[in-house]
Amino acid sequence: MARMVARGLRLKRSTIIQTGVNYQQYYPSYLTPALLSSSSVIIVAEKEIQQQLVKEKIPRLQQWLNTHKIIATNYKQDLINNSTLYVINHHDWLDLIINHLLDNDIVTIIEEAENLPDIITKYLSQEITSQDWYNLGLFFPHHQNFIRENLAKLTKLIYTHPINPYNSYLLEEEETIILRQLCNLVENEKNHQKVLAKFIHFQKALSENKKYINYFTVNRSQGTFTINSSPLELRFSINHIWKNVPLILLSNYLESQKYPINYGECLGLNVDNFTCLKFSPDGESQNLNLYFPHNFPFPNNPEFQNRVTQEILALVSSLKINHHPIIIIIDDVPLQAQITSNLAAYFGSRVQLNSLNIGENSILVCDIKFWLNYQSELLTPILLIFATLPIPSLENPLIGAQVAHYKNQKKDWFRLYLLPLAIKILQQSTMSIRKNQGVIALLDNRVNYRSYGVNILRSLEPYAKINYVDLYWQ
Structure with a gap:
């Protein structure tokens, strides 16, 4: 990865890298070539990561590399010739690029580029x-x-x-x-x-x-x-800002393919003009154990609520040691409350709801948004349970409007929009658990009996299917 970033900086060649891990694991691979480059470089990151980079990670790495590159958090064109490393947040960078205040000769590295569509939409x-x-x-x-x-x-x-x-x-x-x-x-x-x-x-x-x-x-x-x-469509609002701007986009996961065509289309980027690299999980050290029961009621079945409650209680009880937390992801608010209450009756104060204050033996019940936002800050789980597949709800107006837009264009809105989004969410939410080869439990029987279930399972490879959960060996 570091060689690819160094190549992009040297040749000013736009690059997209899907790392398969979060930024805490890959940041030295782009900071090192950025600090060693003789040219000025821009790094774009969210404010919290920006502060970590400027106050902790860059000074430590500079000391180790024995470099003296100028570090700045505000972009100034008069500093470009002085080999400056600019570390700026997304909002400031968007102000600069949309108002054409950036020098087209300077390479921009964008951290967590998987969030770029949402960040630009919000902006x-x-x-x-x-x-x-x-x-x-x-x-x-x-x-x-x-x-x-x-x-x-x-x-x-x-x-x-x-x-x-x-x-x-x-x-x-x-x-x-x-x-x-x-x-x-x-x-x-x-x-x-x-x-x-x-x-x-x-x-x-x-x-x-x-x-x-x-x-x-x-x-x-x-x-x-x-x-x-x-x-509604970002590309029509921003496709003009990318012209002649060399970019290095770093992400955990964008799409199943090396060339993220849908991602590029969303942002108005022609990925054919990018060098693309995608790292896959190592088959031995990052193998998942995947549990998905058969003969389970579908989420719209009246029996689902009771069955999923019983199954979650059985799964949590199967954990014989408590060196890692258990995470249970439920987006349905009434079901989330019921399962939290039932678990608390059995396991007491170990059970937490949407809380960052968890220990090694905690049982955390949360929604998918909470988990995606905070999984890098929480202890790595040994068991990650999905009550249902993370298919976005049409009750969300932003999702509903996008689906209506696909329908108006007579496109397959599920396979072209909702399914790729669900696979992306599933990929991003399972990254931390791969580190200790933990267990993922999918309690949504659509993965067995719907044609798109094959796509869901393929996205989780490499994995070993298990028929029961026994975590004593962990």
Whole structure:
């Protein structure tokens, strides 16, 4: 990997590397050539990793390599000729590249590139809060009654929506009409575009709703809501920013193939212009033990809840020693609460729900988002249980809108969108457990009886199928 990064830096050749591990395991492989390079280099990482790199990892590596490269957290073009290593966060980097403030001759290394689509989507999204509505009333004092009346109508409509796990909903026609009337207030205010930027953006998003996902998020406990707008297809918003920019994209997993075509298409990148490398798990040292029972009810079967509860209790009880935690991933909120309660009745305070405070003998019940966000910070589990396959829910408005977009194009939305996303989530969530050849239990019988189950199992290779769980030998 280090040789590939060094080659990309030397030739300014764009590269995509799928490492199969998280950044804690691969960071020396890109930092070393970046520090030894005679040219300036940009490293883009999330703020927490940026701080770790600047304060801990880079100084330690510089001392060991005996290098004296300038380290900076703010990009300045006048430092480029001084062989500087810039370590900046995603937001600052996007500000630079979208406004064409980066020198095209400098290579950019992007950490955790698997998150890049979500990061760019968040950057390009707009959110209107209650404070923004208040500011709008101050800006248009003669229209305050009009704003209040329409906000009251909008609030009433929003709170009639049934509760869902995401507290988010796509805007419906009546809500869109009200928002369009409110946003029309800014139509002729050309001299105050900066002050009214959010409303100007929403006016455009509402008029071009086939290009945007327009939705709202409710915080029922606080009695507030926000109106949100995100681009439907990133490539149309950002494909121009990649021109002549040498990139080295480092990720844990993007796709099953070496050339991540769908990933590139999402970002407007032509992967044919990239050198691509994909590391596969070592067949001996990173073999998974995979347990998936047959004759198990499907998740939509009324019997599933009781059967999955019994199976999880049996699996957890099968652990004879407690040197590693057990992780149970459940996205369904009522089922998550029931299983947590049942486990606590048997195992007491060992059971934790969505908590970072776990020990070697803990049993952690969490959703997939929590696990993906924090697995690198938690102790490596010996048993990882999935109650269901991590197929994204259509109740999530962002997922639902993407599925509708595929349907409108008459494309196979499941095999082209939901299934690759589920495989990606499964790959990313099982990386830490490979280190100690732990056990993954898939309690979703669709893996046995649906045609796409073969794709799911193939993505987990190398693995050894087991018919029962006996963890005493661990």
